[in-house]
Amino acid sequence: MEKRQFTASLLAGGCAGMCVDLTLFPLDTIKTRLQSQQGFYKAGGFRGIYAGVPSAALGSFPNAAAFFVTYETVKSLLGSSVSPYMAPVTHMVAASLGEIVACLIRVPTEVIKQRTQACPSSNTYRILLGTLREEGFRGLYRGYNSTVLREIPFSLVQFPLWEYLKSLWSWKQGHVLYPWQSAVCGAFAGGFAALVTTPMDVAKTRIMLAKAGTSTASGNIPHVLCEVWKAKGFSGLFAGSLPRMASISIGGFIFLGAYEKFRRTILSNNWITS
Template sequence: MHMDRREFLASLTAGGLAGMCVDLILFPLDTVKTRLQSPQGFKKAGGFRGIYAGVPSTAVGSFPNAAAFFVTYEYMKATLRTDASPYLTPVTHMLAASFGEVVACLIRVPSEVVKQRAQVSPSSSTLRIFSSTVREEGVLGLYRGYKSTVLREIPFSLVQFPLWESLKVSLSYLQIIRVDCWQSTSCAGGFAAAVTTPLDVAKTRIMLAKTGSRNATGNVLPALCGVWRTQGIPGLFAGVVPRMSAISLGGFIFLGTYDKMRYLLL
């Protein structure tokens, strides 16, 4: 079974719009989180000043990133679908979400690298940061942190998407208001966010590392060990509160908007 053109366009549009809504609404929380995780510390990274620094990068990357995720997700879900056993359904959703993340990160990572660097140096413009990154590190510099981003996103999707899908099914049987499904998913998202915070810290350190430094190689384990040695457990969970808040609220807005938009378009 494959996706038809209408489904493809609906997933593309609904996914892109949902992604933009979330990223732009919750941007200040994301900036606070990045600054808490940055090596120079919250105050030196800008504190609460210039809270929208880096927003152009998000505005450009957000729609194609979310659209790429949902198109891949729905396509893989349709391709892998088996009617053999209902127990295999969550596995299908897990695999589809993982594929979705790998593809979406091709767009997300460059946008995230530029955004995070802008967030910790609010005096520089997004364009200047983009051009200096390409000048100093080449196009590959924009993909620094790709591994750590995928590593962070996959466990997250493994929790969130099968849960979202199964709640949609079970709640539609019970004729409960659909919002409940998004609420439950955002709780799951909040839990997954807390658990994956150390990976998020590692990703931030890798993306912000000076060219030529150890973290700039993009290896997750040394980055985690470095944080652990210098700051211990609090360092590994830096920014956990804004991250959990952003992801719980984000899951609620994101999946809710996606479902509603897709429903309207189809």
């Protein structure tokens, strides 16, 4: 990947990430509280829906930037060596590796953010200090495996579908899509991916919010899903699916649309040299 493309992916990804995370934060808070073990109202209900926003604001730029730099780099490396028919596989591999790298940044911010969302009487700083005091640095990465196992299936669905919808629409109209059209494709792809991966999101939320030392906190995903199934059945596995779909559909529109717009704008400027 050329320096110009690397810089464009870095800046566009980071800006797009901040746009979507801060815009849709209230929906994310509602989803977290719906999935928490203590229940929606005990976790705060509709009170303090911006609890945990400092953590999201701090992590959104580097998280999204890391994803898109990895995604575009891998796509560039593999794109020249495979046939067009293997394009979906290229997008799947690129997205999966992008998620693994991004989760190194995303998980600590997600842990602090979700614990603050589920305990609005506290604040981000106190939750961070409490986590470090009780669990050490490793506590910030509780739920890393479950987050990766949620994000990879999500990306395996979202990004190949997004790229396919873009190429289909572009082929039908005979020219490259406008950023708003890429955003529409992103909304459809994100909403569908959000629905099918909700059970993994429920498991991830339960693991991150669980009290240290409990069986749930150990991060055994099948065990957590079985507990949810026994306690609440099918509806429990898909708790928060509607706000999650709404958030990610709107988020996909903003995130992928903004990414395309920012990236094209940055690449068209002469101050980025190759």
